Amino acid sequence: MSDLEIRPAERGDLPAIVAMLADDPLGAQRESPDDLTPYNAAFDRLAPDPNQHLVVAVRAGKVVGTLQLTVIPGLSRRGTTRSIIEGVRIHAEERGSGLGTRLIEWAVEESRTQGCRLVQLTSDVTRTDAHRFYERLGFEPSHVGFKLSL
Template identity: 80%
Template sequence: MNDLEIRPAAPADIPAIVAMLADDPLGAQRESPDDLAPYTAAFERLVGDPHQHLVVAVRAERVVGTLQLTIIPGLSRRGATRSIVEGVRVRADERGSGLGTWLIEWAIAESRRQRCQMVQLTSDATRTDAHRFYERLGFEASHVGFKMSL
């Protein structure tokens, strides 16, 4: 992975990030790569929040992966700070290269640097390959998640 760099996402990275978010059956249903306006507005909110870390993995000046790391201070667990990993994506032509592992390892290391006591993530119930990937990296399926669309 010596030829890879993980860096904060920049506005110019938005099209590549959105393309990766849309590049699977679930993402194809909920993302709109042809209209970047809502993503640009969301990006501006993210970069203004010091608890949000939207990063990209770059190889040969090409965005090949992304994830968002959110740091959440809390009262539970004796005032523990936790991090949440979201939106992990790797370009289709880079899958299986170890890049996903490298991104998650970055998120864990950054969580430690931010003094988090826990890293958590969610994964859609249909993403069984992703579940095996996260379990291989040491994550445990410990909770049942609930969502409500507003």
């Protein structure tokens, strides 16, 4: 993995990021790679926020992975700061290469650097392979999640 760079995402990375977000059955239903307008607006909100870390993994000049790490200061758990890992995607050609592990390790280490005492993530109930992957990395299923679409 020495030829891999993990760096903050740039606006020019959005087409590759959105393509990876859309490259599975769930993402294909939720994402719109042909219209980057909402993604550009989201990037404009994320980029200046010091608690948002949208990163890409780059190999040989090509974006091959991404994730978003959000740092959340809080009062619960004795004022614990936590982080949430979201939008983890690996390019189809890189799956199984160890890149996903490397990205999650980066996120956990960055969470420590940011003073977090807890790292959280959610995964759709249908992504059973992802659940096994996260458990191998030490994450434990601990909560039931709820969402309300607005």
